[in-house]
Amino acid sequence: MFVTQPFSVDSYLMQLQSVIIDKQHFLFLKQFGLQQNVQQDENIPESLIIYLRVPKLDPREPPLVYPRIPFVGHLLGMIQDPHQYFFKLNKRTNHPVATLPILNGKVYVINSPQLVQAAFRNQSLSLAPLVNEYVGRMHELSPSARRSYAEDGMHERMMQLFITRMSGESLKRMNTVAMREMNSIFQGSSASRGQEKRVIETENLWLWLRNIMTVVTTTALLGQKNPWKKDPSLIEAYWSWESGDISRRTPLAAIKDRASHQGQIAIRKALNIYFAEEHHSNDVSQLTVDTVAMQKQYSFSTSDLAAAYLQVIHASLMNAVPTAFWVMAHIYSRQELLASLREETFNAVKQQSLENGERQVSIEVDQLDKLCPKLMSVFREAHRLASIATLHRRVVDDTFLSEGNGPNVRSYLLKKGITVMIPTIVGLREPRLWGGVVAAEFDPERFLGQSKKQQGNSSYTELRGTESISNLRKKAYFPFGGGKELCPGRNFAIAEVMGMMVVLLNGFDITSADGGTLPLPKPGKPKLTTGTARPDQNADLRARIMRRPGWENVVWETVAGPKVTP
Structure with a gap:
């Protein structure tokens, strides 16, 4: 037949x-x-x-959404149109949560902001099993180190350590080291002193900022003996590794992504040398010191420390750096916004003359969300539009999720062992929450509560209950994740990006290659593991970076205050 x-x-x-x-x-x-x-x-x-x-479905489970091509359709959709596939699927089906049959199994996809927050609170949905599976594929770790994650509860201890050491005095020290490194790079660049050296012409503005922030961030973590400072080739090594299949789900990834694999080897070798030495300098972050101490309790070797710490580096760079680029690009591509932010940030810094003729400019990095509310709104809006991550959890026990309370609110059964996918792009771009057709547009005042584009659609509250659009919008904004897995480094990332923008806004003009207004590049097509969009590789990213008159002889310092809130 x-x-x-x-x-x-x-x-x-x-x-x-x-x-x-x-x-x-x-x-x-x-x-x-x-x-x-x-x-x-x-x-x-x-x-x-x-x-x-098709997978058997309990009638209490989320509704089944069939793919257009049986058996493999959803998988193909996720491969061909990463992240956007979930947005389009939600637009077509409008399910608060759905069951997607994939191959001979299924996954749950949560779209509703209320259900997302319920998932973050639910103790039966956990990231730990997925972390253990990932670590199990890290063959550069010794078997005993992998067992420590899988069997000895190291993931939970590490998360608690990160939460503690990415706040308070430890965070203030990291912010100080980051700002001093940023100042050192800018003072040593070709855009520093002297009329003949006031202009940098770069072929790729993304790479220019990427390289600076890679060194700044790694120095904040590892101190002045940071391998990335000693060997700049490690910058490209990291981003080559990051561009490959770091999920390790493909057995032939090392062959298929040779540059990525070679980048990882180079970084591990450098970190192995770094951790073979005892670092007692006070510019090494307490996070690094305590992470190494904890892992040594589990008998991690030097090579284990290097392999494990690469994941810390990755978590610190992969989203913060591209977010910083989009904040910068949105600002410098809009002259009116640039002018207003320069006025706001100028009034937020403190200046004093030094005996050597230089001018010291101090930034209260941890107060910038209060001192510079418009810049903070720009950060959040750029972050909203650039965030495309799909969060993952595993159901460890049968559980129910509900959008709220009341007799007419439906609860959904989630079965043990099934993976839950939470696409951030659905909540962050939902037209009925973010102003209809302008939801995909950049609005610098959206998070100030003053935007004329803010109105949501009442049909969304009719579908999701009586909760206000304002509250739903807060629940839909989770680019840093949520629950006990809320990104522990978010305060450092916010402070670093905001501090960088204050330095750039006051100290530098950034224009197109011909001196005109910087064009805003389009985002490129992401890969499945991308959490924050990158500029399209075919975009014209040529730019000129110039010291602003009167800001040539400036030393930037940070003055820390209370914790920044996301």
Whole structure:
């Protein structure tokens, strides 16, 4: 009945015209207009039935959303259109939470802001099993080190350590080291003193900022003996590694992404040398000192320390750096916004003349959210539009999620062992929450409560209950994750990006290569593991960076205050 031939969607659907597997598949085919004279056939090959089998669903589970191509459609959608696929799927189905059949299994995808927050609070949804699986694929770690994560509860201890050491006095020290390193880089650049050296012409503004922030961030963590300062080639090594299959789900990743694999090897070698030495300098972050001390309690070798710390570096760079780029790009591509932010940030710094003729400018980094509310709004808006991460959790026990309380509120059963996917892009771009057609547009005043584009759509509250649009918007804004897995480094990331912007806004003009207004590049197509969009690789990113008159002889310092809130 079926002729063996290369797979094609059209021929496959033609074969299905005379076949009905079950009522669900009949309705699925009919829904998309693919059903024509479907009738029972007792001679269906068993292999086809297995191929088309859908997962069994408890009626209390989230509704099943069939792919357009049976069995592999959702998987293909996620590969071909990473992250946007979930946004488009939610727009088409409008389910608060859905079950997606993939291959011979299923995943849950949560879209509703209320259910997302309920998931963050639910102790039966955990990241730990996924972390353990990832660590299990880290073959550069010794077997005993991998067991420490999987069996000895190290993940929970590490998260608590990060929360403690990325706040308070430890955070203030990191901010101080970061600002001093930033000042050192700018003072030593070709845009420093002297009329003949006031202009940097770069072929790629993204790479220029990326390289600076990579060194600043790693120095804040590792101090002045930071390998990235000693060997600038490690900058490209990291970003080459980051661009590959760091999820390690592909067994042949090391062969397929050779540059990525070689980058990882180079970084581990450098970190291995770094951790072989005892670092007692007070510019090494307390986070690094205590992380190493904890891991040594589990008998981590030097090579284990290096392999594990690469993950800390990755967490510190992968989202903060591209977010900083988009904040900068949105500001410098809008002259009116640039002028208003320069006025705001100028009034937020303190200046004094030094005996050597230089001028010291102090920034209260931890107070910038209060001193510079418009800049903070710009940060949040740029972060909203650039964040495309899909968060993951594993259901460790059968549990229920509900959008609220009351007799008419539905609860959904989530079954043990199933992976939960939480796409940030759905909540962050939902038109009915963020102003309709302008939801995808950049609005610098959106988070000030003064924007004329802020109005949401009442139909969303009709669908989701009586909660206000304002509260729903707060629940939908979770670029740093949530619950006990809320990003512990968010305060450092915010302070670092905000501090960088204050330095750039006051100290530098950034223009297009011909001296005009900087064009805003389009985001490039992301890969599945990308958490924050990058500029399109074909975009014109040429730029000129110039010291502003009167800001040539400036030393930047930081004065720390209370903790920054996201």
